[in-house]
Amino acid sequence: MRLQARQVSKAYGAQRVLDRLDLSIDAGEVVCLLGPNGAGKTTLIRTLSGLQKPDSGKVLFGVEAEDENILKLRRNIGIILHQPFLYEHLTGMENLRFYSRLYETALDEGDLHRLMSRVGLGKTRPIPVRAFSRGMKQRLTIARALLCDPQILLFDEPYTGLDQQGCGMLNQLIQEESARNKLILLTTHELSFIRQIATRFAILHHGRIAAEFPNAGVSLDALQEQYSTALGAEKKPLMERL
Numbered sequence: 157m158r159l160q161a162r163q164v165s166k167a168y169g170a171q172r173v174l175d176r177l178d179l180s181i182d183a184g185e186v187v188c189l190l191g192p193n194g195a196g197k198t199t200l201i202r203t204l205s206g207l208q209k210p211d212s213g214k215v216l217f218g219v220e221a222e223d224e225n226i227l228k229l230r231r232n233i234g235i236i237l238h239q240p241f242l243y244e245h246l247t248g249m250e251n252l253r254f255y256s257r258l259y260e261t262a263l264d265e266g267d268l269h270r271l272m273s274r275v276g277l278g279k280t281r282p283i284p285v286r287a288f289s290r291g292m293k294q295r296l297t298i299a300r301a302l303l304c305d306p307q308i309l310l311f312d313e314p315y316t317g318l319d320q321q322g323c324g325m326l327n328q329l330i331q332e333e334s335a336r337n338k339l340i341l342l343t344t345h346e347l348s349f350i351r352q353i354a355t356r357f358a359i360l361h362h363g364r365i366a367a368e369f370p371n372a373g374v375s376l377d378a379l380q381e382q383y384s385t386a387l388g389a390e391k392k393p394l395m396e397r398l
Contacts, residue, residue, distance in 0.1 A: 175363030290317035
């Protein structure tokens with residue numbers, strides 16, 4: 157499996173957010189997309205997932221498949237966005253049960269319970285999601301993204317709301333999915349966590365991928381230098397939660 161953006165452009169009115177962007181990700185990779193606020197990271201995630209169409213260019217899956225096949229491949233994409241899009245009046249299990257039926261999965265109750273346990277919600281009382289903490293909602297959102305056992309995972313700021321234990325859970329989950337040859341692209345400012353598992357960094361600036369480099373052996377100082385160089389005169393600092 158390979159995910160490619162070829163000459164992808166996207167504008168909102170007069171503001172061009174993505175500008176003939178090229179990016180390629182192979183199965184088994186964990187690519188971290190970096191960039192300043194407003195760089196277009198969320199727009200790229202939404203475009204790659206098929207939630208919105210590019211104004212020009214193509215999103216390709218595999219070698220020959222073109223973006224017209226996105227509807228058939230949607231089931232093969234697990235996505236996390238800034239908003240959790242959970243049903244607040246339902247419990248966590250009821251949310252998973254609803255989405256499992258909506259996606260027409262073959263998961264039974266045991267499978268759903270195991271998925272809840274995998275994200276650390278296995279012992280959660282059956283209370284409405286509106287009573288969940290932000291971190292619990294994020295854990296449930298992660299579980300929902302895995303319902304269809306997708307081959308492509310697109311996570312926009314997945315560490316949001318998670319405590320250190322939750323971030324560790326997410327890292328373990330990402331490593332497990334990568335080991336199963338899943339293709340993973342995520343955005344984050346949580347460098348202290350993503351540096352443990354990313355295989356590659358890509359920096360988005362002025363609507364294009366300004367730099368790409370492997371994570372192996374890259375110190376935080378070297379990452380900061382690469383980031384500043386890619387952003388040129390702006391020299392915007394990276395953020396890291398320690």
